[in-house]
Amino acid sequence: MCGIVGYVGPRPSQDILLAGLARLEYRGYDSAGVAVIDDAGSLGMRKKAGKLSVLRDSLAESALPDGSTGIGHTRWATHGGPTDVNAHPHLADDDKLAVIHNGIIENFSALRAELIAEGVTFRSETDTEVAAALLGREYANNGGDLQRAFRDVVNRLEGAFTLLAMHQDQPGLVVGARRNSPLVIGLGEGENFLGSDVAAFVEHTRKALAIGQDQIVAITPDAVTVTDFAGTPVEAEPFDVSWDAAAAEKGGWSSFMAKEVAEQPEAVANTIRGRIKDGQVVIPELDGLDDLFIGINRVIITACGTASYAALVGKYAIEQWARVAVDVELAHEFRYRDPVIGEDTLVVSISQSGETMDTLMAVKYARERGARTLSVCNTQGATIPRESDAVVYTHAGPEVAVASTKAFSAQITALLLLGLHMGRVRGTVTDASADVAELLELPEKIAKVLSSEQAHVEQLAHWMSDTRSVLFLGRHVGFPIALEGALKLKEISYIHAEGFAAGELKHGPIALIEAGQPVFVLVPSPRHSALIHSKVVSNIQEIRARGARVIVVAEEGDAAVLPFADEVIHIPLAGAMFEPLLAVVPLQIFAMALATAKGLDVDQPRNLAKSVTVE
Ligand code: F6R
Numbered sequence: 001m002c003g004i005v006g007y008v009g010p011r012p013s014q015d016i017l018l019a020g021l022a023r024l025e026y027r028g029y030d031s032a033g034v035a036v037i038d039d040a041g042s043l044g045m046r047k048k049a050g051k052l053s054v055l056r057d058s059l060a061e062s063a064l065p066d067g068s069t070g071i072g073h074t075r076w077a078t079h080g081g082p083t084d085v086n087a088h089p090h091l092a093d094d095d096k097l098a099v100i101h102n103g104i105i106e107n108f109s110a111l112r113a114e115l116i117a118e119g120v121t122f123r124s125e126t127d128t129e130v131a132a133a134l135l136g137r138e139y140a141n142n143g144g145d146l147q148r149a150f151r152d153v154v155n156r157l158e159g160a161f162t163l164l165a166m167h168q169d170q171p172g173l174v175v176g177a178r179r180n181s182p183l184v185i186g187l188g189e190g191e192n193f194l195g196s197d198v199a200a201f202v203e204h205t206r207k208a209l210a211i212g213q214d215q216i217v218a219i220t221p222d223a224v225t226v227t228d229f230a231g232t233p234v235e236a237e238p239f240d241v242s243w244d245a246a247a248a249e250k251g252g253w254s255s256f257m258a259k260e261v262a263e264q265p266e267a268v269a270n271t272i273r274g275r276i277k278d279g280q281v282v283i284p285e286l287d288g289l290d291d292l293f294i295g296i297n298r299v300i301i302t303a304c305g306t307a308s309y310a311a312l313v314g315k316y317a318i319e320q321w322a323r324v325a326v327d328v329e330l331a332h333e334f335r336y337r338d339p340v341i342g343e344d345t346l347v348v349s350i351s352q353s354g355e356t357m358d359t360l361m362a363v364k365y366a367r368e369r370g371a372r373t374l375s376v377c378n379t380q381g382a383t384i385p386r387e388s389d390a391v392v393y394t395h396a397g398p399e400v401a402v403a404s405t406k407a408f409s410a411q412i413t414a415l416l417l418l419g420l421h422m423g424r425v426r427g428t429v430t431d432a433s434a435d436v437a438e439l440l441e442l443p444e445k446i447a448k449v450l451s452s453e454q455a456h457v458e459q460l461a462h463w464m465s466d467t468r469s470v471l472f473l474g475r476h477v478g479f480p481i482a483l484e485g486a487l488k489l490k491e492i493s494y495i496h497a498e499g500f501a502a503g504e505l506k507h508g509p510i511a512l513i514e515a516g517q518p519v520f521v522l523v524p525s526p527r528h529s530a531l532i533h534s535k536v537v538s539n540i541q542e543i544r545a546r547g548a549r550v551i552v553v554a555e556e557g558d559a560a561v562l563p564f565a566d567e568v569i570h571i572p573l574a575g576a577m578f579e580p581l582l583a584v585v586p587l588q589i590f591a592m593a594l595a596t597a598k599g600l601d602v603d604q605p606r607n608l609a610k611s612v613t614v615e
Contacts, residue, residue: 004162006176007020007193014059014070017071025052027610028074031077035166036064045064068172070166078104085124093167111156146170159180160357177217178215183196198380210237217236248398257401258602261406263396264405267396270395290425292374293422297325297344298325298344301328302329306404308328309483317420324422346374347366350415363375420435420436457569472521478536481587513547520551523536553586556572
């Protein structure tokens with residue numbers, strides 16, 4: 001939520017900032033703004049409500065003097081609506097000082113009152129302008145020492161924040177700080193960058209430094225210094241970005257979502273790569289960490305949204321292979337009750353961004369309670385893995401579209417790997433050869449679903465573009481996929497959709513079925529369990545009898561469903577735990593095609609942001 005970029009170096013900064021913001025726009029697109037210290041030493045600023053294109057148009061219409069020190073921001077509104085005046089940057093000290101912010105400053109009301117009592121007037125409704133005004137005051141109190149003033153300010157702020165600031169009297173210097181909100185440093189040659197994530201600067205450098213919690217950074221063209229909030233120097237952790245700028249480009253696709261759906265075979269293959277050894281799953285990052293898995297009596301997987309549906313698939317896999325009880329908890333619910341956890345609990349968090357505040361707080365809470373923690377994450381240098389005892393990275397590459405697709409597939413893949421790894425360590429899996437073979441076949445099978453069913457599903461979506469409601473049913477590992485199918489449709493096509501456990505239908509939801517109601521049913525293979533399969537076929541008959549239009553996702557050759565289905569989408573044969581990775585693909589395509597048919601922006605759906613860094 002909110003994208004932040006900062007630059008100091010020899011080049012004019014505006015294009016660098018705008019390109020960085022374009023790559024960060026998935027984090028919020030309510031407004032965008034830049035501030036630049038021009039070559040004459042004056043600070044200029046432009047900010048506009050709406051998407052980045054509005055700011056670009058404004059700059060094209062009347063230029064802002066350029067210079068080589070700048071900061072930029074793309075906003076997901078929290079305090080104050082998405083207006084020009086509430087957009088960032090916010091200025092102070094007679095407009096010589098500019099501040100941008102991501103997060104929520106919880107004590108902003110008290111600080112605002114304090115500043116108003118001193119005669120400060122505010123232009124916006126934002127918490128950020130309070131931080132800017134406070135910095136203006138402390139800048140004067142510290143004799144114009146931006147770094148000391150900035151330190152004083154961040155020590156007074158409560159809540160979650162990434163803050164960047166610069167002052168026109170100190171060109172060539174951008175300061176930043178983070179608490180529970182992301183910030184990474186990009187190291188260039190004679191230039192340096194700050195960003196909410198590496199996408200902000202990856203086209204200029206793939207050398208990065210991760211900054212820890214409650215740390216402050218100052219960048220100049222030739223130096224980077226990192227301290228804690230007390231001013232004591234600390235070492236930032238270097239890492240190389242494993243993907244290049246091209247990976248985060250649309251590259252001829254109609255949308256990032258279309259590209260990311262198509263990239264799923266590769267995302268799954270990359271997540272498996274290097275983790276199979278002698279026919280067993282061996283995750284190198286977990287080398288020497290067997291203790292995480294021995295002596296536990298319970299696993300809790302915590303996540304939000306799509307990641308929580310991946311977690312539900314993980315529950316089935318870990319229980320089956322590692323023979324330990326697994327609960328899945330929405331992070332925001334887990335954190336605010338009094339869960340029974342302790343040293344014998346392993347809390348696994350799942351997060352594409354690694355920055356979701358609800359999930360981060362759940363991880364911190366689990367650690368405080370003495371639980372062992374492991375994260376499954378797609379983003380290097382992110383906060384959640386840094387706060388966990390261990391991390392298993394998914395290698396889906398950058399996911400730009402707000403609706404998660406390839407990251408979801410990579411998360412399920414990582415959880416399957418984790419289940420088999422844990423099973424080996426715990427002695428409950430002695431021969432993984434059949435499952436390993438299934439894993440290795442997945443990329444090809446996903447590619448097959450894409451090539452054989454894409455046009456068919458798009459046609460279906462086209463026919464159904466006036467539909468007002470769609471239901472999704474699944475059993476066993478098909479249930480989380482039903483939930484995911486419904487979420488994808490809701491978030492990008494704004495159609496009412498719900499996912500149900502197929503067995504739950506008769507306990508209430510069947511009342512929703514009326515003539516013509518479209519229902520997707522995920523049918524598990526009869527080869528895995530004739531019983532579960534027959535139950536799902538019965539569920540289909542029940543809804544068909546009430547007039548539902550049934551669209552079945554079933555394995556090739558499943559003749560039992562044919563008499564009862566209006567449409568059949570085929571997926572290749574796969575083991576029970578592996579089917580979700582195939583069954584989800586047509587549902588993603590359906591949501592995308594239906595949103596496209598309605599003329600909607602599938603990459604940037606209304607009201608949403610990709611990285612939810614507020615609770
Ligand atoms: C839906 C979607 C969200 C995220 C959720 C968690 O398409 O993307 O539901 O899955 O906000 O995000 P991460 O995985 O970054 O923690």
